[in-house]
Amino acid sequence: MAEGSTAASQLSPTIKTLAAHTGFSIGTISKALRGSPVVTEQTRGAILAAAKELGYQANARGMALRTGKTYQATVLMPLTSAAGYEWDGVEYTQILSGISQALDGSDYQLSVHGYRSFDDACAIARRVADQKLADGLIFSGVLAEDARIAMLTQSGFPFVSLGRCREPLVYAHVDVDNEWAAHAATARLIAGGHRRVALINADQRFSYALDRIDGFVRAFREAGVDPSLDLIAGGDLSTRFGRDSTLALRGLPQPPTALVCVNESTTLGVLSALDALGLGVGEDVDVIAYDDINVSAYFTPPVTTLYQPIEVLGRRLGEFLLRLMAGDNAAQLTEVFRPQLIARQADNLGGRLSRSHP
Amino acid sequence: MAEGSTAASQLSPTIKTLAAHTGFSIGTISKALRGSPVVTEQTRGAILAAAKELGYQANARGMALRTGKTYQATVLMPLTSAAGYEWDGVEYTQILSGISQALDGSDYQLSVHGYRSFDDACAIARRVADQKLADGLIFSGVLAEDARIAMLTQSGFPFVSLGRCREPLVYAHVDVDNEWAAHAATARLIAGGHRRVALINADQRFSYALDRIDGFVRAFREAGVDPSLDLIAGGDLSTRFGRDSTLALRGLPQPPTALVCVNESTTLGVLSALDALGLGVGEDVDVIAYDDINVSAYFTPPVTTLYQPIEVLGRRLGEFLLRLMAGDNAAQLTEVFRPQLIARQADNLGGRLSRSHP
DNA sequence: AAGGAAAATAAAAACGTTTTTACTACGAAG
DNA sequence: CTTCGTAGTAAAAACGTTTTTATTTTCCTT
Numbered sequence A, B: 001m002a003e004g005s006t007a008a009s010q011l012s013p014t015i016k017t018l019a020a021h022t023g024f025s026i027g028t029i030s031k032a033l034r035g036s037p038v039v040t041e042q043t044r045g046a047i048l049a050a051a052k053e054l055g056y057q058a059n060a061r062g063m064a065l066r067t068g069k070t071y072q073a074t075v076l077m078p079l080t081s082a083a084g085y086e087w088d089g090v091e092y093t094q095i096l097s098g099i100s101q102a103l104d105g106s107d108y109q110l111s112v113h114g115y116r117s118f119d120d121a122c123a124i125a126r127r128v129a130d131q132k133l134a135d136g137l138i139f140s141g142v143l144a145e146d147a148r149i150a151m152l153t154q155s156g157f158p159f160v161s162l163g164r165c166r167e168p169l170v171y172a173h174v175d176v177d178n179e180w181a182a183h184a185a186t187a188r189l190i191a192g193g194h195r196r197v198a199l200i201n202a203d204q205r206f207s208y209a210l211d212r213i214d215g216f217v218r219a220f221r222e223a224g225v226d227p228s229l230d231l232i233a234g235g236d237l238s239t240r241f242g243r244d245s246t247l248a249l250r251g252l253p254q255p256p257t258a259l260v261c262v263n264e265s266t267t268l269g270v271l272s273a274l275d276a277l278g279l280g281v282g283e284d285v286d287v288i289a290y291d292d293i294n295v296s297a298y299f300t301p302p303v304t305t306l307y308q309p310i311e312v313l314g315r316r317l318g319e320f321l322l323r324l325m326a327g328d329n330a331a332q333l334t335e336v337f338r339p340q341l342i343a344r345q346a347d348n349l350g351g352r353l354s355r356s357h358p
Numbered sequence C: 001a002a003g004g005a006a007a008a009t010a011a012a013a014a015c016g017t018t019t020t021t022a023c024t025a026c027g028a029a030g
Numbered sequence D: 001c002t003t004c005g006t007a008g009t010a011a012a013a014a015c016g017t018t019t020t021t022a023t024t025t026t027c028c029t030t
Helices: A003-010 A015-022 A026-034 A041-054 A060-067 A092-103 A118-130 A147-155 A178-191 A207-223 A239-250 A264-276 A310-325 A349-356 B003-010 B015-022 B026-034 B041-054 B060-067 B092-103 B118-130 B147-155 B178-191 B207-223 B239-250 B264-276 B310-325 B349-356
Strands: A072-078 A109-115 A136-139 A159-162 A172-176 A197-202 A232-235 A258-261 A286-291 A304-307 A334-337 A340-342 B072-078 B109-115 B136-139 B159-162 B172-176 B197-202 B232-235 B258-261 B286-291 B304-307 B334-337 B340-342
Touching: A015 A026, A015 A041, A026 A041, A060 B060, A072 A092, A072 A118, A072 A310, A072 B092, A092 A109, A092 A310, A092 B072, A092 B092, A092 B109, A109 A118, A109 B092, A118 A136, A118 A147, A136 A310, A147 A159, A159 A310, A172 A178, A172 A310, A178 A197, A178 A207, A178 A258, A178 A286, A178 A304, A197 A207, A197 A239, A207 A232, A232 A239, A239 A258, A239 A264, A258 A264, A264 A286, A310 A334, B015 B026, B015 B041, B026 B041, B072 B092, B072 B118, B072 B310, B092 B109, B092 B310, B109 B118, B118 B136, B118 B147, B136 B310, B147 B159, B159 B310, B172 B178, B172 B310, B178 B197, B178 B207, B178 B258, B178 B286, B178 B304, B197 B207, B197 B239, B207 B232, B232 B239, B239 B258, B239 B264, B258 B264, B264 B286, B310 B334
Parallel strands: A072 A109, A072 A136, A136 A159, A159 A172, A172 A334, A197 A232, A197 A258, A258 A286, A286 A304, B072 B109, B072 B136, B136 B159, B159 B172, B172 B334, B197 B232, B197 B258, B258 B286, B286 B304
Antiparallel strands: A109 B109, A304 A340, B304 B340
């Protein structure tokens, strides 16, 4: 019976199939495919031809077992905080999209791990590094003092973070210049005459939340004005949070006349709250938002934004991780993006405020 | 030198370490860990204790090589169509979140493959199945005649689709009752007096776009009214598409007095266009949207929605895939969700239309 | 008490690679 | 004409499992 050959033609060809087909040994086949210089050009040609003819594809599991590599790049993704399916984390689609594009064509597969809390994320990161579940790691939501960065830096496990911690460590990262962005937004509002500016911010555990406060405060300092620190709200970046904090802030004795918003889902909540309060944007209150998924242009009314497409950051994250896994030095793999200011409003309440303030 | 033992204590323990530690052979260790009935309860206890003591974790690559399984569940994710980073695909965060939650605790890892076109998705699906790059597959964006479903059904590769094709095939799937949803929205508008209703729909290659048209038409038929087929727009589900198609439709000689929108990013574009045209929602035009990420509540003005949290569908997708990979029958693994109607407007233009139409 | 069945474990083979080591020609040098 | 280095390839070992086959032990039966 030709059972053997029939079965073999069903299954995908292995290095052994190639050996039988070409007459070379499996060791030579492997070297030829890996581009080792010890095999002659002629044999390599023959082997490559046979590989193409049979549609040979290296078995990732065999390679992985022998080399200890996994050919996996893992991304830590925050699971939506779930309470009532509140809208947050939408930008992750574009982050993943960017990373996926960068990894496309490489030998690496993109895998995703969800986490529910920071401790959860730490535990997963540790497990991935200790057990070598992946060859590299990408994560975001960096804290001022981030245990993941400390741990991975020490163990030498390749990773790229979206965001910088506040410890003096050397590691590959991609970030947005949040200090600059918050400063730009706040300074613009102060120049427009505003003195009571709110900052709808992320939780202050996050490093970038602190960066934004820094920029916010610097803008006031540079203008010689006391910063409205009592108008800084911190929370999850859901739409509900944007709405609730706006309602609360506007209920204060000296409510804000302008708001700086940390992301687009929060902004939607802010706008919703302002509408509910009967306040007109550009008339009774000004709003400047940060946008990384290009949606603010469709808000009504359109608001001034600091725009940085996050897909670009995602792509860079993937590129950096590839280079890191190829042996590049982490110190060289850092980039901080400065968003673009898109002015859609005058942000001076139609000039009214500048008159009342000297 | 104690080099050997030192190095061994550094590396994670293997089945050999356990063998040396307990005195049993590696075969027995493997059987004990896998719960085989041939090993006595006493030895299993000893081995389990040693495994716990040494922190043993099975090496996935070794298992994968031997068993041919990969312990990977792969999701096909559409890459954002990218032209100008238009906002779309945001719901994928929640789909992945749901799947990740379902896979949590199982032996399976979630991996993500991005694709740029339907052909791309087909090629990837075929590669995953042929080369057994994963043990199961999840995908969405099902076409009326979907090559992936046909191919995977035939090859018997485990998969769950988000959406149903229009061919009479038996396969595991999760879906929304789009026909019902479109019917509910359209019928409500017709009951409110509308006769010129627009349907801002997905591209008609997609099966669910056809389902919505079916429901849309049925509502008209049941009311004894000619369906406004000329007001059906199909396109990508970006915000820009919502805006552009609304502007175009309202430019017609007999413009729609109401719009049914296919998802929330499109709805945002629709609302933006209506605002730009100076049309008030609930006054000059009514809008009913489909929402799967719980954001419509914050639109201003709020619109009536058909709400179905997509994270729930994601979780079910993961559950179904796990059961499928465990050997369950695909015929049993189907569920169609019916969204919830959340009426935030009267959707009858304040009663004005019902007066003019009998 | 010896034989044998059943139970428990050990040993070996296998999965598909890469890498190290061993072999075989062949040409150059003495 | 022999010896040796070298280039090219083959053979074998290893990665960590699971599974099949072989061996040992135990205990029952006659």
